[in-house]
Amino acid sequence: MANLLSTSVIIANREIPQKYVLPPDKRTGHVGKIEIPIIDLNDEKNSIQHIMKASQDLGLFQVINHGISNELMNDAMNVFKEVFDLPPEERSKINMKEDLKNICRIYSSSYNYDTEEFHFWRDILRHICSPLEECIKFWPQNPKNYREIVGAYVVALKGMGMKILENISQGLGLEKNYFANELTEDNILTINHYPICPDPSLTIGLPKHKDPTLINIVQAPADVPGLQLFKDGQWFSFETAPNAFLVFVGNQLEVVSNGKMKGVVHRVVTNSNNARTTAVFFVSPSMECIVKPAKALSEAGDCGPLYKAFRYKDYFNIHTGHDGDRDAILETYNFKI
Ligand SMILES: O=C(O)CCC(=O)C(=O)O
Numbered sequence: 001m002a003n004l005l006s007t008s009v010i011i012a013n014r015e016i017p018q019k020y021v022l023p024p025d026k027r028t029g030h031v032g033k034i035e036i037p038i039i040d041l042n043d044e045k046n047s048i049q050h051i052m053k054a055s056q057d058l059g060l061f062q063v064i065n066h067g068i069s070n071e072l073m074n075d076a077m078n079v080f081k082e083v084f085d086l087p088p089e090e091r092s093k094i095n096m097k098e099d100l101k102n103i104c105r106i107y108s109s110s111y112n113y114d115t116e117e118f119h120f121w122r123d124i125l126r127h128i129c130s131p132l133e134e135c136i137k138f139w140p141q142n143p144k145n146y147r148e149i150v151g152a153y154v155v156a157l158k159g160m161g162m163k164i165l166e167n168i169s170q171g172l173g174l175e176k177n178y179f180a181n182e183l184t185e186d187n188i189l190t191i192n193h194y195p196i197c198p199d200p201s202l203t204i205g206l207p208k209h210k211d212p213t214l215i216n217i218v219q220a221p222a223d224v225p226g227l228q229l230f231k232d233g234q235w236f237s238f239e240t241a242p243n244a245f246l247v248f249v250g251n252q253l254e255v256v257s258n259g260k261m262k263g264v265v266h267r268v269v270t271n272s273n274n275a276r277t278t279a280v281f282f283v284s285p286s287m288e289c290i291v292k293p294a295k296a297l298s299e300a301g302d303c304g305p306l307y308k309a310f311r312y313k314d315y316f317n318i319h320t321g322h323d324g325d326r327d328a329i330l331e332t333y334n335f336k337i
C-alpha cells in the first residue's frame with residue numbers, strides 16, 4: 001500500500017517529491033471569490049425554491065438548521081482527525097484482512113495510486129455505509145467510541161440527505177418520495193485529510209471533477225479554505241458557513257432531472273499553514289440501478305429525454321478508472337443522447 005502522506009517523511013522534510021508536482025498546465029493560478037447561497041432547511045415555505053435556484057445557478061449550496069447537532073458534527077470531526085494522528089501500527093489495523101469487500105480502507109491520493117500521472121496531496125479514509133449493520137463491523141475501533149459516533153453521524157446525514165432530496169423532487173414537480181428507493185441506496189462516507197503542504201502552487205488536493213453521485217454532502221472547516229469551483233471559465237474560492245453542510249449536485253441528479261439541475265466542476269487546493277480535514281457523504285444509486293431521466297420530466301417539455309438510460313455500475317467503473325482527471329468521464333462516457 002502507498003505510504004500515507006500524514007506519516008511519511010515527505011511532510012517532515014518539507015519538500016515535494018516529483019510525483020506530487022503538477023504538470024505546469026494543471027497548476028492552480030489566480031482565483032476570484034464567490035458566495036455560496038445558505039439555505040435554512042427549517043424554512044419550509046422557501047427552502048424548495050431556494051434549493052432549486054441554487055442548484056440551477058451553481059450546482060452547489062449550503063444548508064443550516066439541518067437538524068444535525070453541533071455536538072455530533074464536532075464529535076465526528078474530532079474522531080476523524082484522531083484517526084489521522086494515530087501511530088502507523090494502530091492505523092494499519094484499519095485495512096483489516098477479513099474485510100474482503102473493502103468496506104473500510106485508508107489510502108493516499110486516489111484508488112489509482114500505482115497508475116496515476118501524479119499524486120494528489122491527500123489521505124483518505126473511506127467507509128461503505130450501507131447496509132450499516134453489516135458495514136460498521138469493519139470500521140475503526142480506535143478511537144474507542146469511533147463506531148458509535150460515526151454510526152450516529154451517518155444515520156443523521158442520510159436523514160438530512162433524504163430531506164434535501166424531498167425538497168428537490170417537489171421542486172422538480174415529482175412526487176415527494178421520488179428518490180426514496182434504489183436511487184439513494186448506496187452510501188459512502190469518505191474522510192479527506194489534506195496535510196500542510198510546503199508549496200501549494202505545485203500541488204493539488206483533489207483535481208477538477210464533478211461528483212459521480214446523486215448528491216454529495218460535505219462537512220468542511222469554516223476556517224481552512226480549500227474548495228474551489230469553476231464557473232463561466234473562471235475558478236472561484238468560497239467560504240463555508242460555520243456548522244453548515246455543503247451540498248453538491250452530482251451527475252446522477254443531472255440525468256434524473258433531465259438536465260434541469262447541473263453538477264458543478266470543483267477541486268481542492270492545498271494549504272501551507274493548516275492541515276484540512278473534511279467529511280464527504282455520497283448519496284448514490286445502487287450499482288444495479290438503471291438511471292434515466294424521470295419520465296414526467298422528459299415527457300413534459302419539447303426536448304424529450306436528454307440522456308440514455310444506463311446501469312450505475314457501468315458509469316461508476318469508468319468514472320473511478322480515470323487517472324487524475326475524473327472530469328474526462330464526461331467526454332469518454334457518452335451518457336448523453
Ligand atoms: O474534501 C473536500 O473539500 C471536497 C471533496 C470532494 O469534492 C469529493 O470528495 O468529491
Ligand SMILES: [Fe+2]
Nearest residue numbers: 210211216266
Ligand atoms: Fe467532489
